[in-house]
Amino acid sequence: MKTEYVKEDKLLVFEITEEIDHHVAENLRRKMDNEIQRYLPKTVLFNFNNVTFMDSAGIGMLIGRYKVARMIGGKVELTKVKPSIKKILEMCGLLKIIPIVDEEEENEKCV
Amino acid sequence: MKSVYDNEMKLEFLSKSNNEAFARISVAAFASQLDPTIEELADIKTAVSEAVTNCIIHAYEDAEGIIQIKCKIFATSIVIEISDNGNGIENVDIAKEPLFTSKPDLERSGMGFTIMESFMDEVKVESILGVGTKVTMKKFIKKKEPTEEEGEEGAKIFTSFRI
Numbered sequence: 001m002k003t004e005y006v007k008e009d010k011l012l013v014f015e016i017t018e019e020i021d022h023h024v025a026e027n028l029r030r031k032m033d034n035e036i037q038r039y040l041p042k043t044v045l046f047n048f049n050n051v052t053f054m055d056s057a058g059i060g061m062l063i064g065r066y067k068v069a070r071m072i073g074g075k076v077e078l079t080k081v082k083p084s085i086k087k088i089l090e091m092c093g094l095l096k097i098i099p100i101v102d103e104e105e106e107n108e109k110c111v
Numbered sequence: 112m113k114s115v116y117d118n119e120m121k122l123e124f125l126s127k128s129n130n131e132a133f134a135r136i137s138v139a140a141f142a143s144q145l146d147p148t149i150e151e152l153a154d155i156k157t158a159v160s161e162a163v164t165n166c167i168i169h170a171y172e173d174a175e176g177i178i179q180i181k182c183k184i185f186a187t188s189i190v191i192e193i194s195d196n197g198n199g200i201e202n203v204d205i206a207k208e209p210l211f212t213s214k215p216d217l218e219r220s221g222m223g224f225t226i227m228e229s230f231m232d233e234v235k236v237e238s239i240l241g242v243g244t245k246v247t248m249k250k251f252i253k254k255k256e257p258t259e260e261e262g263e264e265g266a267k268i269f270t271s272f273r274i
């Protein structure tokens with residue numbers, strides 16, 4: 001996982017580069033919570049460009065970070081989600097609380 | 112009738128969380144003999160990951176035990192049996208309900224069985240408290256249409272010689 005903080009936007013980006021299962025999620029969530037507590041971001045953005053696999057452990061991990069972000073008054077968003085991952089996010093009803101925002105759309109809004 | 116596609120494999124490994132990836136990748140490699148689509152393969156990997164993770168977290172908890180996977184492939188389907196000799200499930204109907212989890216403290220979503228059921232065509236759960244659990248899942252893999260000259264028999268012979 002790579003972490004990037006954009007100070008002007010109070011935006012914390014987690015770019016996940018591993019397959020998200022229970023084994024990986026345990027480690028990731030600890031690192032993420034440290035970063036969230038350190039920066040107190042307004043937005044936590046998950047870049048899923050390199051995520052090729054996720055099971056329900058990922059659902060638990062995302063809901064957990066949503067709760068942490070809410071506690072500090074922030075929100076959570078997803079970007080660059082592959083179709084197979086989107087299928088599971090939709091099935092679990094997660095996109096209602098953690099929306100997918102994609103760069104193209106973001107740019108369109110600016111125009 | 113037996114076809115050239117019929118095949119079996121068995122896998123046994125310790126209930127360590129770093130075996131979750133090993134298990135789903137092994138089953139996917141075996142399943143690829145049926146020439147599944149990328150989506151079908153992703154479904155199988157996810158369902159296997161769910162069942163194996165359940166053995167590690169719920170069946171054996173912090174103890175170490177053996178997880179067994181048996182796989183059979185037929186002309187148009189795969190059957191995967193994942194079993195443990197762990198805690199067992201008191202009430203399978205309740206356990207299968209969406210969002211039900213006995214471990215909310217571990218950030219479990221309670222969606223494991225729901226995902227298995229929606230990604231596979233059949234899911235059967237047999238469990239005895241204190242003895243163990245066996246999850247049997249079946250998925251149909253659509254056969255790619257053989258060309259006219261090959262016909263069905265022709266396609267099979269072709270496959271068996273391709274090695």
Ligand SMILES: Nc1ncnc2c1ncn2[C@@H]1O[C@H](COP(=O)(O)OP(=O)(O)O)[C@@H](O)[C@H]1O
Nearest residue numbers: 165169170199206212213219220221223224244
């Ligand atoms: N192999 C197993 N051994 C014992 N209990 C299990 C097993 N698999 C599932 N369970 C029980 O069924 C419940 C639901 O499983 P699941 O839908 O995968 O959700 P989760 O794993 O998120 O709790 C678990 O919380 C657990 O109580």
Ligand SMILES: [Mg+2]
Nearest residue numbers: 161165223224
């Ligand atoms: Mg589970």
